[in-house]
Amino acid sequence: MADLPYSLTELRASRSGAHRDRTLGVAVVGAGYWGPNLARNFHRSEQWDLRAVCDLDLDRADGLAGQYGAKAFGSLDEALDTVEIDAVAIATPARTHHSVALTALGAGKHVLVEKPLADRWDKGADMVSVADAKGLVLMADHTYCYTPAVQKMRELLHEGELGDILYIDSVRINLGLVQPDVDVFWDLAPHDLSILEYVLPGGLTPEAVSAHGADPLGTGHDCVGHLSFDLPFGGMAHIHVNWLSPTKIRQMVIGGTRRTLVWDDLNPQQRLSVYDRGIQLPTNGGRGSRNGADRRDAAISYRLGDTWSPALPEREALGQMVEEFAAAIRGERASATSGMSALRVLGILEATTRSLTTGGAQAPMGGAPAASAYARQIVDQDMEQEEGALKQEAGA
The missing domain is CATH 3.40.50.720 (NAD(P)-binding Rossmann-like Domain)
Structure with missing residues (x-):
């Protein structure tokens, strides 16, 4: 050449x-x-x-x-x-x-x-x-990433408004259709995983995952499941998925050292809430002070600040997604849900399956x-x- x-x-x-x-x-x-x-x-x-x-x-x-x-x-x-x-x-x-x-x-x-x-x-x-x-261009249709609420979540996290992430709790349950070819993890968890891949600075980078599932109806596939993995700085993420719940919940809580964010997808009047509340530890110089003897000996206090809900535009997420696809093809910007980001989500799903086969033991990526x-x-x-x-x- x-x-x-x-x-x-x-x-x-x-x-x-x-x-x-x-x-x-x-x-x-x-x-x-x-x-x-x-x-x-x-x-x-x-x-x-x-x-x-x-x-x-x-x-x-x-x-x-x-x-x-x-x-x-x-x-x-x-x-x-x-x-x-x-x-x-x-x-x-x-x-x-x-x-x-x-x-x-x-x-x-x-x-x-x-x-x-x-x-x-x-x-x-x-x-x-x-x-x-x-x-x-290879792009994944991770539709939730193009909703105004999730895009605002990404903005807040990337600007550091929540501080260091301490934990993530996500619940996606409903009385759903039992799929013939996949379990509840592969059906529902991709939504939550793709959201986290999109909103977390640096994306999803767990070294291993642990999953527990149950098939109480004998369908041949897990209908109820819990997935967990570590986050940077000692945090933890937990995702609960369920096909058998009579109530429908689509909620994610992201707790940080500064603020906590709650996303409730089924509440159109207030999909996002930001809470300036939480446990307060003496800082004494930053992140490192939350570790070791200083952390154990610190007196815990509670921060009770304001709660606010950002205003969000109303638009169809799929409309935004097809515009993003066109922009990526035209070379205007890289896709927010690229094939590589979708591959990271897929890697977690596959590790989830490996963990299930070993009774919930940690499965490395x-x-x-x-x-x-x-x-x-x-x-x-x-x-x-x-x-x-x-x-x-x-x-x-």
Whole structure:
């Protein structure tokens, strides 16, 4: 490559500019539960043109496509051969995400994937590796991260308004549909994990997780679960998920050394509350004073300050998400829910499963596996094509 005037990296970087002055074409794969929500928001956006809907049930695909003037196809391959698109949005079962995403990435299309990124961490790593090597955007549809409340949570935490994080308690319970192919952790916990990955400075970086689950109905999958892991500076996070509760709760409490934040997603009048209340220890020079003998001997007092609720705009999170996808493709900014961030969430889910098989023992996070032969083949073919293009530009 030394004799070529441009590098592959430069060639890939130049591609983003090609998208800036035109509407982006997208195909939605999956017309079942979530696909219609994606289709509606892509159709509403001025950044996007919904051009295709794909589903194995062609009648269902045709019904959704017909609402927005798009074309219906029984497979993504058929759509790629027929319609000019820039991106593919995947709303199919998690076990299919890997194959559908690699088909789209192999065709040079940017990819948006419904949570979770994949049904196994090594498959998700494959998807991230191929997208990175081909200079394409791989983004996860972690919808909660685009709600005004969660975006405000991120702002407060990144500005240090809560201080050092001491604990996180998250509850996501309801009388829900018992899924046939995943347990309650894989169904519900991705929401809470993706929120924490988004709002915590530095994201989610646990070294190990511990999980306990129960299947009192004998469904074959845990219906009730508790997941915990350590946070920096000695803090702890706990996530409770449950399909069997007659009451629905969507709440997260993040306690810090300065303030405590409470998110209640089911309270539209006051989704966020910030409490200037808590245990007060003598500081004597900062964080280190909360450790050792000084901490044990300190006299505990209680801080009883004000409580306030920030004003939040009302907007649909999915609308914000599709705008973010377009901005990432156009090179305006990196996606807030990138493939790499989704892979960290997936790694915690997989470690959760390992912990469950050992009776709740701590399960360390896995290391990075090598890309699969299929993924390497896709990347190698792309490299050969780009090298040929560079040689042609150089007059070789």
